[in-house]
Amino acid sequence: MDIFKQLNKKNSAHRYCDEAPHEFAERMMMTVNASAVALGLSVGVETGLFKIITSLKEPKTSVEIADLAGLKERYVREWLAAMVVARVVDVDATNDTYSIPKERAPFLSEGPLNVVAFTKLVPMLCEGYDNVLACFRKDGPSGVPYSKYKRFHQFMDYMSNRMHTATLIPEVVPSVPGLSQILDTGVEALDIGCGSGRAVLLLAQRYPRSIFYGVDISDEAITHAKSEAKRLKLTNCNFLVHDATQLPKRWSDNFDFVMAFDCIHDMARPKSVLSEIHRVLSPGGTFAMLEINVHSHPSRNIGNPRATDGYVISLMHCMPVSLYFEEGEGLGTMWGKEHIMKSLEDEGFGDVTAKPSKDTFNLIFVSKKKSDS
Ligand SMILES: C[S@@+](CC[C@H](N)C(=O)[O-])C[C@H]1O[C@@H](n2cnc3c(N)ncnc32)[C@H](O)[C@@H]1O
Structure with missing residues (x-):
């Protein structure tokens, strides 16, 4: 507890400490607006409207855009209006035509710079909204089953395909000492909570001499x-x-x-999972675990750009799906570096290290099963 007090003191001089009340009110209003914009952005992603508008050679009317997208004009026009005032789409009021400047296009369309894809998260999380509210009540349920989030595996597959394709072979594998060499030689490797298998599929293609196993509790994902x-x-x-x-x-x-x-925090009984991982590793074998790059106490996460969405994702999905199970621990997405290092050591893993991924969003924890285990 003393450590937490110290941390709070250390962070008491954070950037909002001398904020005037009217500035706070303004910041809250902007946040409300931003959440509405995020929902609008996700509609643009899901309907394919961003794809169409970013590929236009010249500005088009709402009727033309709706026809190109095969959508109803009235809905497209309302969405365009929202995007215009959010300054995502430009409008020419004289001709009533819409366009997206070339410089903005890479951030709104498929590719490594696409930042709006992440807004797919908003409707996915909202699927469990009423259930999560019910969990807050003292007499409410303990958690929410995965089945309430119908879009979860589709969303995870989309995001993990993007992330693993960009980082797994070029970045994660080289960050684990000796891994590329043993996979080249040919070993058996296992992915826990593999979801729809993106990591295994990429590794199996790159390292044909190795044999890969992926396990997950979801029928749909497998x-x-x-x-x-x-x-x-x-x-x-x-x-x-x-x-x-x-x-x-x-x-x-x-x-x-x-x-x-990105899965130990979701598990109902993470300690048992870590203990099982330790059991199935060969002596001297390596365990690599990817988790969000945060500290274990919120006071140390102020100013971390991933922290707010991390806690909200945790609250709206990761924690309740864990708590749904009997004896679910409900670690939450934000269990953080200090807690993770200790959990690995408690389960008997040795040589535990944590390195940030290149984009700094995640931490890659690498540890070993001691040879004499
Ligand atoms: C956030 S997803 C991560 C999926 C995948 N590792 C990826 O990178 O895309 C967490 C996964 O853990 C799985 N999971 C949760 N509890 C599990 C358990 N007890 N055993 C196996 N898988 C589990 C879920 O079904 C889900 O696919």
């Missing part, structure tokens, strides 16, 4: 992973619907490499 493996004609990957707290007994001391990306 079915998708299997169909992608078939489409890519991959024979060195296997996907299983399985609870990571009870991995197959025959897997003891089996894997030279185990990974868990």
Whole structure:
């Protein structure tokens, strides 16, 4: 507790401490506006309207844009109006035509700079809104089942495809000492909470001599992973619907490499999962875990641009899906570096290190199962 007091003191001089009341009110109003804009942006992404407008050679009317998109003009016009006042889309009031300047296009369309794709998160989180509100009540339910979030696996697949394609082979693999070499030679590797299998699929293509396993409790995600493996004609990957707290007994001391990306915090019983990971690793084997780059106490996360959405994502999804299960721990997305390092050490992992990813959004924790374990 003393540590937290110290931290609070250290952070008491944060940037809003001398904010006047009217400035606070203004900032809250801007936040409300920004949340409305985020919802509008997600509509632009989902309907494909950004794709169409960013590819226009010249400005077009709402009728022309709606026709190109195959959508109803009245809805498109209202959305365009919202985007105009949000200064995302430009309007020529004389001709009633709309366009997006070239300089803005890369941030609104498919590609590495696309920042609006993340707004798909808003409707996904809202699927559980009423359920999460009910959980707040003392006599309310303990958590929310995954099944309430119908878009979750689709959203995760989209985001993890983007992230893993950009970073897994060029950045994450080289950050784990010796990993590329052993995967090249040919080992067995396991991905825990693999979702729709994007990481396994990429690794299986790049390292054909190694055999990859992916486990997840979701039927939907594993079915998708299997169909992608078939489409890519991959024979060195296997996907299983399985609870990571009870991995197959025959897997003891089996894997030279185990990974868990963005998922330990979601688990109902993360301690049991870490203990199972430790069991199935071969002595001297490596465990790589990716989690959001934050501290364990909120006072140390003020000013971190990922922190606000991290806590809200946690509140609206990751924590309640964990608490839904009996004895669910509800760690939350923001359990943070200090807590993670301690949890790994408590489960017997050695040589624990944490390195930020290139974009600094995530931390890559690398640890070993001690050779004498
Ligand atoms: C946030 S997603 C991450 C998915 C994937 N690792 C990625 O990078 O896209 C968390 C995943 O953990 C899975 N999960 C949650 N509890 C699990 C458990 N006990 N055993 C196995 N998978 C679990 C969920 O079904 C979900 O696919």
